[in-house]
Amino acid sequence: xxxxxxxxxxxxxxxxxxxxxxxxxxxxxxxxxxxxxxxxxxxxxxxxxxxxxxxxxxxxxxxxxxxxxxxxxxxxxxxxxxxxxxxxxxxxxxxxxxxxxxxxxxxxxxxxxxxxxxxxxxxxxxxxxxxxxxxxxxxxxxxxxxxxxxxxxxxxxxxxxxxxxxxxxxxxxxxxxxxxxxxxxxxxxxxxxxxxxxxxxxxxxxxxxxxxxxxxxxxxxxxxxxxxxxxxxxxxxxxxxxxxxxxxxxxxxxxxxxxxxxxxxxxxxxxxxxxxxxxxxxxxxxxxxxxxxxxxxxxxxxxxxxxxxxxxxxxxxxxxxxxxxxxxxxxxxxxxxxxxx
Ligand code: BDR
Ligand code: CA
Numbered sequence: 001x002x003x004x005x006x007x008x009x010x011x012x013x014x015x016x017x018x019x020x021x022x023x024x025x026x027x028x029x030x031x032x033x034x035x036x037x038x039x040x041x042x043x044x045x046x047x048x049x050x051x052x053x054x055x056x057x058x059x060x061x062x063x064x065x066x067x068x069x070x071x072x073x074x075x076x077x078x079x080x081x082x083x084x085x086x087x088x089x090x091x092x093x094x095x096x097x098x099x100x101x102x103x104x105x106x107x108x109x110x111x112x113x114x115x116x117x118x119x120x121x122x123x124x125x126x127x128x129x130x131x132x133x134x135x136x137x138x139x140x141x142x143x144x145x146x147x148x149x150x151x152x153x154x155x156x157x158x159x160x161x162x163x164x165x166x167x168x169x170x171x172x173x174x175x176x177x178x179x180x181x182x183x184x185x186x187x188x189x190x191x192x193x194x195x196x197x198x199x200x201x202x203x204x205x206x207x208x209x210x211x212x213x214x215x216x217x218x219x220x221x222x223x224x225x226x227x228x229x230x231x232x233x234x235x236x237x238x239x240x241x242x243x244x245x246x247x248x249x250x251x252x253x254x255x256x257x258x259x260x261x262x263x264x265x266x267x268x269x270x271x272x273x274x275x276x277x278x279x280x281x282x283x284x285x286x287x288x289x290x291x292x293x294x295x296x297x298x299x300x301x302x303x304x305x306x307x308x309x310x311x312x313x314x315x316x317x318x319x320x321x322x323x324x325x326x327x328x329x330x331x332x333x334x335x336x337x338x339x340x341x
Contacts, residue, residue, distance in 0.1 A: 002119055002275055005030040005110055005143075007103065009037030009124035009166075010047040012081050012250045012263070015089075017123055017271035018048065019243065020329055022055035023336035027275060030110050031061040033103035035124035036074050037169050039085035041067055042098070044124075047085050049094035054239060056340055058096060065103025065128040069170035071291075077165065080253050087249025088230055089242040107132035111142035120146045121274040123267035125166045130173035133180045140181055140188060149270040150174065151287065151300035152195040153316065158264075160298065164195050167289060168298030175289040181313035186284055189315045193273055194300070197280070197320040198266035205261065207326055208247060212240045214334020223248050225261040239337040268329055273317065278325040282315040 004027055008014040021027050032052070034044035041064045049062050068074040081087060099106065107128065111118060120143045122129055133139045140146070150166040151174075157163040167174045181189055205223040212221030215237050221244055223233075229252050233244035250263035272278040285302040302316055 001026050001028055003028045003030050003114065003117060004119045004121055004274065005107065006032045007035050007122045007124050007128050008032060008048055009035050009039070009044050010051065011038040011044070011085055011123070011267065012087050012246045013265045013267040014038070014123050015047065015051050015086060015246055016243065016265050016329070017267040018051045019055055019239070019333055019336070020268055020271050021275065022052060022057045023332040024275060029057060029060040030118055031063060031106050033063045033065055033106060033128050035103070035128045036066060036068055037076070037125045037166065038081045039076050039078070040074070041065070043085055045098045046094060047091070049096045049098070050091040053094050053096065054091060054242060055336060061099045061101070061106070062096065063099040063101045063103045063106045066131055069125060069127055069173065070130060071172040072170070075169065082249050087246040088232060089245035091242060103128040104131035104135050108136040108139065111139055112136070115142045116144050118144050119274050120144070121271060122147070123149045123270055125170035126150065126173040126177045127170045130176040133177060137180065140184055145274065146190040147193065147270050147274040148190045149193045149198060149266050151192055153300060153302045155194065155196040155199065157299070158195060162296055163298035164300065167300055171289050171291045171298040174300070175291050178287045178289060178313050182286070183311045184313070186312065186315065189284070189313060191273060191282060192287065192314050192316045193266065193270040194316060195266070197317045198269050199264045200320060200322045201265045201269045201325060202262045202322070203247060203265045203326070205251070207330060208244055211243070211330050211334045211337070212237070214330055215240050215337035223251065225255070237337050239340055243333070269320065269325055272325050272328055277328050279321055280317045281319045283318050284312040285314055285316050286310045286312050287314045287316070
């Protein structure tokens with residue numbers, strides 16, 4: 001059993017990450033916390049509860065923490081993920097309610113209770129994680145494997161020409177988190193899934209078609225570039241229908257930015273890395289974040305050669321295998337969809 005503690009800003013690709021982890025019978029969600037990012041933190045929490053319930057994972061603790069980034073105002077992104085964060089998908093309101101615990105307290109208490117045992121996955125701005133480290137500076141030692149989706153190194157940004165969304169939303173938090181890892185043993189360093197490799201995860205309509213087949217859907221799940229924007233899925237399977245509606249929105253968004261009728265499923269890739277079901281190669285680096293220059297705000301810089309004379313604080317994913325990762329995602333999520341009532 002792998003015990004996973006997550007922080008998310010659900011978010012279409014966060015939703016796919018949650019569904020994928022929920023599809024793995026040997027994954028226990030310790031809790032899922034909500035950072036403000038794609039949508040505000042309360043909407044993130046509602047989306048997260050609704051997704052977990054849709055996947056048959058009722059009762060997972062979902063908590064809110066920060067209401068905004070550490071030092072700058074929150075900017076959300078309805079054009080990327082839809083006004084509610086799940087694209088065209090409309091989910092039943094969750095039966096569960098948001099925990100009374102603050103996300104940062106929850107992280108600290110969970111890590112202290114099971115030192116070295118938890119796998120941490122953060123697919124959101126690093127706000128809650130930075131707050132948790134402020135409360136417990138030993139948190140990097142107390143957590144087991146840590147995987148972060150964020151940053152962009154030798155790859156153009158997706159928010160500014162050089163900055164990636166999660167880091168751009170809260171660059172100060174990201175800077176604090178990287179600083180906290182300086183000098184830690186390499187096996188404790190966070191594994192960073194940056195745009196350099198997550199943008200190779202191009203989800204396309206044919207992946208949805210296969211997913212529906214795996215789920216045993218009677219009709220082919222066709223999401224076509226020529227369809228009118230916003231067309232809703234008629235799949236009989238509730239999980240396939242919601243994923244299809246969410247991903248259609250993401251395809252439309254990426255096409256608007258000339259990237260083709262596809263979606264970069266950054267967070268789902270990071271989830272596969274967290275549970276070790278996709279092969280990656282990593283390199284040690286010292287990472288820092290720009291928080292002053294208006295031109296480069298939120299830009300991540302990696303020093304692979306020790307030019308700054310500082311110890312490494314991250315393991316950056318340098319290569320990945322998108323085909324294998326999609327096979328894993330489709331098989332596992334399809335099987336979950338097929339066994340849901
Ligand atoms: C990241 O930004 C968010 O919009 C996505 O959910 C992902 O975590 C990619 O830059
Ligand atoms: Ca996200």
